[in-house]
Amino acid sequence: MYRYDEFDQQLLVERVAEFRDQVRRRLSGELTEEEFKPLRLMNGVYLQLHAYMLRIGIPYGTLSSQQLRTIADVARRYDRGYGHFTTRQNIQFNWISLEELPDAMAELARVGLHGIQTSGNSIRNVTTDQWAGVVPHEIEDPRIWAEVLRQHTTMHPEFSFLPRKFKIAVTASSDDRAAIRIHDIGLRLYSNQAGETGFEVMVGGGLGRTPFLGKTIKPFLAKRDLLSYLEAILRVYNQHGRRDNIYKARIKILVHDLGAETFAKEVEDEWQAIKDGPLALDEGAVVEIRARFRYPVYEQLENSPLALERAREGNKQFAAWLENSVRPHKAPGYAIVTLSLKPEGGPPGDATADQMDAIAALADAHSFGEIRVGHDQNLVLPHVRQDHLDTVWRALDALGLATPNIGLVSDIIACPGLDYCSLANARSIPVAQELTRRFRGLARSRDLGRLHINISGCINACGHHHVGHIGLLGVEKNGEEFYQITLGGRSDENATLGALLGPAVPYGEVVDVVDRIVDAYLELRKDPQELFVDTVSRLGTEPFKERAYAAH
Amino acid sequence: MTAPQQQKLRFTGPMVVTANRLSDGVVIYFTHDGGWSTALNSAAIVATSEEASQRLSRALRDEQHAVGAYLAPVTMAAGQRVTPGNLRERIRHDGPTITLPGVIPAEASAHVPL
Numbered sequence: 001m002y003r004y005d006e007f008d009q010q011l012l013v014e015r016v017a018e019f020r021d022q023v024r025r026r027l028s029g030e031l032t033e034e035e036f037k038p039l040r041l042m043n044g045v046y047l048q049l050h051a052y053m054l055r056i057g058i059p060y061g062t063l064s065s066q067q068l069r070t071i072a073d074v075a076r077r078y079d080r081g082y083g084h085f086t087t088r089q090n091i092q093f094n095w096i097s098l099e100e101l102p103d104a105m106a107e108l109a110r111v112g113l114h115g116i117q118t119s120g121n122s123i124r125n126v127t128t129d130q131w132a133g134v135v136p137h138e139i140e141d142p143r144i145w146a147e148v149l150r151q152h153t154t155m156h157p158e159f160s161f162l163p164r165k166f167k168i169a170v171t172a173s174s175d176d177r178a179a180i181r182i183h184d185i186g187l188r189l190y191s192n193q194a195g196e197t198g199f200e201v202m203v204g205g206g207l208g209r210t211p212f213l214g215k216t217i218k219p220f221l222a223k224r225d226l227l228s229y230l231e232a233i234l235r236v237y238n239q240h241g242r243r244d245n246i247y248k249a250r251i252k253i254l255v256h257d258l259g260a261e262t263f264a265k266e267v268e269d270e271w272q273a274i275k276d277g278p279l280a281l282d283e284g285a286v287v288e289i290r291a292r293f294r295y296p297v298y299e300q301l302e303n304s305p306l307a308l309e310r311a312r313e314g315n316k317q318f319a320a321w322l323e324n325s326v327r328p329h330k331a332p333g334y335a336i337v338t339l340s341l342k343p344e345g346g347p348p349g350d351a352t353a354d355q356m357d358a359i360a361a362l363a364d365a366h367s368f369g370e371i372r373v374g375h376d377q378n379l380v381l382p383h384v385r386q387d388h389l390d391t392v393w394r395a396l397d398a399l400g401l402a403t404p405n406i407g408l409v410s411d412i413i414a415c416p417g418l419d420y421c422s423l424a425n426a427r428s429i430p431v432a433q434e435l436t437r438r439f440r441g442l443a444r445s446r447d448l449g450r451l452h453i454n455i456s457g458c459i460n461a462c463g464h465h466h467v468g469h470i471g472l473l474g475v476e477k478n479g480e481e482f483y484q485i486t487l488g489g490r491s492d493e494n495a496t497l498g499a500l501l502g503p504a505v506p507y508g509e510v511v512d513v514v515d516r517i518v519d520a521y522l523e524l525r526k527d528p529q530e531l532f533v534d535t536v537s538r539l540g541t542e543p544f545k546e547r548a549y550a551a552h
Numbered sequence: 553m554t555a556p557q558q559q560k561l562r563f564t565g566p567m568v569v570t571a572n573r574l575s576d577g578v579v580i581y582f583t584h585d586g587g588w589s590t591a592l593n594s595a596a597i598v599a600t601s602e603e604a605s606q607r608l609s610r611a612l613r614d615e616q617h618a619v620g621a622y623l624a625p626v627t628m629a630a631g632q633r634v635t636p637g638n639l640r641e642r643i644r645h646d647g648p649t650i651t652l653p654g655v656i657p658a659e660a661s662a663h664v665p666l
Contacts, residue, residue: 051577097576419648
């Protein structure tokens with residue numbers, strides 16, 4: 001957990017006071033909507049279909065129990081008792097009134113939470129692996145670097161008016177759980193042949209109307225050069241990124257238009273001029289930031305304690321959850337626990353205030369007061385003792401947070417869609433709900449294995465449908481909701497854009513079609529170990545298309 | 553549905569002017585007397601494109617109460633009952649089509665079958 005200091009705190013206090021006055025002047029008429037809108041966006045305040053929406057940034061997806069309790073309190077006091085975790089590790093409140101937003105923001109500010117740069121043409125939350133700092137074989141904790149970037153990019157005067165939003169993700173594992181290749185800048189921390197640790201830098205990833213995978217423009221960047229190189233990229237973007245057309249304004253368009261090689265050269269030229277200047281990262285600065293991260297002091301424990309094995313043998317539900325939702329930890333005797341926010345029939349990624357309070361209490365008792373948010377819209381308790389897993393499971397189970405479906409067919413990533421969002425063309429949540437009901441059987445889910453369904457309610461792709469094993473994109477045809485289906489997308493280290501399956505299917509049929517696609521996989525896979533996405537890679541979409549659209 | 557504010561003004565049937573209430577974002581409809589109501593039945597129905605333009609301009613000037621005013625289609629049912637004219641407007645009028653969390657349905661707390 002990073003410990004903010006008094007300067008951070010003061011900045012937030014002043015920011016809230018400033019926003020409070022801006023709201024006052026908007027309500028009194030002193031500010032027009034045209035003047036007010038950019039100001040509220042700079043604090044993460046959107047206007048959606050039914051109400052204002054407040055997006056709060058959760059830096060690199062790490063929350064303290066105190067922060068989670070405050071989020072719960074705000075949800076209860078100012079909202080309708082729940083919040084929605086997003087595909088950028090943030091949280092959204094859907095119902096806070098404009099009049100009460102300053103109070104809600106003041107409460108969040110007290111625990112270091114805010115909506116600065118969660119909206120608008122700015123550098124957004126730097127996201128990472130939700131298992132950062134605890135997963136075995138990680139090179140080092142990528143959150144240190146996410147914090148370096150957060151500090152550097154927050155209110156950076158030169159980059160406050162970029163052509164468009166800018167998203168950065170960083171990971172330090174060979175398994176990419178942060179989807180870095182679909183970000184404007186993706187950073188992979190790794191150890192090279194010479195044993196040095198540095199970054200592979202990818203630029204120009206992104207989804208939406210024109211999806212692209214990021215291109216590696218710097219195979220190995222020394223840590224010292226992180227900020228200067230980033231600066232060079234942003235300067236090239238700021239200089240040459242289009243501002244005449246919002247659909248052509250992301251850096252991915254610039255990289256594509258120039259070509260990766262030319263773009264890399266532009267960055268290199270800019271970088272050579274500044275790399276040894278004040279942006280060269282001082283080892284001392286990094287040490288200082290690292291020192292402000294508080295790490296647990298783990299006890300000396302053994303893996304697979306007897307108590308755990310006994311509990312596993314004694315309870316099938318617990319055993320199923322262990323196998324699905326619990327993963328090895330770098331510290332012996334500990335475990336990484338994923339909390340499913342995808343209960344059968346539930347809206348993906350939502351948690352009630354009561355659940356949040358209970359999770360905070362569990363974090364205090366069993367996870368050193370720390371919670372993580374994944375871009376998959378699930379939560380994590382990152383440091384649970386293996387001999388506490390039984391206790392933790394019972395509590396999670398009672399809360400409806402222990403559905404053993406992580407990574408399986410019903411662990412769906414979905415945007416809020418037309419039920420909430422003013423940009424949407426179709427609903428996504430009810431489709432997700434119906435899919436979880438259709439695939440409720442654990443035996444069937446386990447047989448299907450890892451299967452990622454992603455649903456977006458419009459082309460902006462907040463549900464990351466392009467990189468779903470099965471991607472659903474909601475569109476509107478003559479006032480009706482239809483869904484385009486793509487297959488074979490991947491968001492991990494083998495990132496791939498999905499291929500269109502065939503004609504869009506109507507709302508009333510989409511769950512049946514997905515069911516038939518899944519049945520096709522069972523028929524076509526070469527053995528039960530071959531994952532759905534690998535069967536699609538091997539055979540292409542044609543055999544799936546035949547079965548998906550077969551007359552029934 | 554392209555955000556209505558971005559659509560060109562094309563008059564295809566009865567419409568109302570709608571917006572979000574400034575103070576809390578609640579969906580509101582422009583009434584005959586130039587005020588706003590949360591009740592769709594109180595909304596002034598515009599029947600011609602000229603009237604639509606006029607009403608919309610008037611609504612857009614009322615920034616004190618309403619944000620993002622635009623023209624939304626309505627359907628005139630028998631007996632002059634007014635209903636929202638498309639899915640987006642139905643959702644704006646009725647709220648999300650899903651049960652909001654906090655009302656945990658029984659199925660979520662039951663174990664999935666093994």
